[in-house]
Amino acid sequence: MTKDxxxxxLSAQVLFAxxxxxxxxxxxxxxxxxxxxxxxxxxxxxxxxxxxTELAYASGQHKQVIGTLIxxxxxxxxVQRRPDPQDRRAKLVVPTERxxxxxxxxxxxxxxxxxxxxxxxxxxxxxxxxAVLRRVAARQRGFEIRTGESPPVRGAAVRRGx
Amino acid sequence: MTKDxxxxxLSAQVLFAxxxxxxxxxxxxxxxxxxxxxxxxxxxxxxxxxxxTELAYASGQHKQVIGTLIxxxxxxxxVQRRPDPQDRRAKLVVPTERxxxxxxxxxxxxxxxxxxxxxxxxxxxxxxxxAVLRRVAARQRGFEIRTGESPPVRGAAVRRGx
Numbered sequence: 001m002t003k004d005x006x007x008x009x010l011s012a013q014v015l016f017a018x019x020x021x022x023x024x025x026x027x028x029x030x031x032x033x034x035x036x037x038x039x040x041x042x043x044x045x046x047x048x049x050x051x052x053t054e055l056a057y058a059s060g061q062h063k064q065v066i067g068t069l070i071x072x073x074x075x076x077x078x079v080q081r082r083p084d085p086q087d088r089r090a091k092l093v094v095p096t097e098r099x100x101x102x103x104x105x106x107x108x109x110x111x112x113x114x115x116x117x118x119x120x121x122x123x124x125x126x127x128x129x130x131a132v133l134r135r136v137a138a139r140q141r142g143f144e145i146r147t148g149e150s151p152p153v154r155g156a157a158v159r160r161g162x
Numbered sequence: 163m164t165k166d167x168x169x170x171x172l173s174a175q176v177l178f179a180x181x182x183x184x185x186x187x188x189x190x191x192x193x194x195x196x197x198x199x200x201x202x203x204x205x206x207x208x209x210x211x212x213x214x215t216e217l218a219y220a221s222g223q224h225k226q227v228i229g230t231l232i233x234x235x236x237x238x239x240x241v242q243r244r245p246d247p248q249d250r251r252a253k254l255v256v257p258t259e260r261x262x263x264x265x266x267x268x269x270x271x272x273x274x275x276x277x278x279x280x281x282x283x284x285x286x287x288x289x290x291x292x293a294v295l296r297r298v299a300a301r302q303r304g305f306e307i308r309t310g311e312s313p314p315v316r317g318a319a320v321r322r323g324x
Contacts, residue, residue: 006273007176007276007279007295008184008272009220010295010296010299011173011174011177012173012202012205012221013222014173014299015174016222017299017303018170018173019170020222021302039170039174060174060175060178061178107168110168110170114169117169117302120297120301121297121298125290126294128287128294129290129295130169130172132287132290133169133172134172135283136176136279136291137167137172139279139282140175140176140179140183140275
């Protein structure tokens with residue numbers, strides 16, 4: 001237990017502790033039915049709607065997992081599946097009013113949490129940390145793309161341009 | 163999808179991409195039966211043995227989850243439960259030879275992955291990044307300890323001193 005914690009340990013500790021705080025506070029603010037697993041969809045959901053393939057790509061989860069989460073969130077009243085106006089064969093996952101309320105509250109809670117960390121380590125150091133974290137995340141995911149392990153990018157690149 | 167990625171998104175992206183690379187490479191090196199979920203135990207396992215409560219605390223997972231993972235790893239031949247010589251009522255989770263081989267290989271793979279990131283962003287920037295990540299992880303988990311949401315610390319503090 002004395003060895004220097006590696007990147008996997010630390011990212012897991014940050015993620016799980018952050019999820020616990022976020023979902024506890026969301027529960028206090030009128031969203032008690034959400035679970036951390038739903039973050040794989042909710043964190044990446046475009047207020048105007050996202051395709052399931054985009055959500056799978058953004059979250060790094062398999063499309064089957066995302067499909068199950070969308071089913072759960074639809075049953076809980078957070079999202080609806082609607083035909084994509086740009087492609088009649090495709091479906092868009094669109095947040096409901098309840099979903100939009102959750103998106104706004106999550107964003108505010110996360111901004112407050114990150115504000116606390118930034119105040120603790122200093123704004124400049126925190127900005128530098130986020131920049132390296134973004135780069136490490138892209139590089140670690142890029143490794144997967146090169147070896148063909150990632151979910152499909154199709155759709156995501158197009159819509160990201162909006 | 164254009165908003166600045168938050169700490170939760172980025173830590174999830176790093177964790178899941180890192181897990182995929184680690185477990186793919188472990189599979190190639192003779193450990194095809196392990197799954198990313200097993201990392202919650204294996205990442206924190208002391209070669210001389212750890213208590214389940216320590217593993218729960220270190221990983222931030224519930225003790226029931228850790229118990230199930232220990233059962234699976236025992237069935238796969240990676241760990242054994244043995245009486246703790248320091249406390250006859252307690253059990254220690256001890257890696258087998260196969261478990262020790264996995265620990266050594268994981269450490270080497272993670273060191274290589276992190277070496278790649280450090281070479282990409284520069285050794286000094288990467289060290290600064292890790293220092294802030296350690297602090298953010300401790301602070302985010304400290305929030306839980308203050309509000310009593312964390313798994314029990316009992317045992318961990320004692321054994322960490324070894």
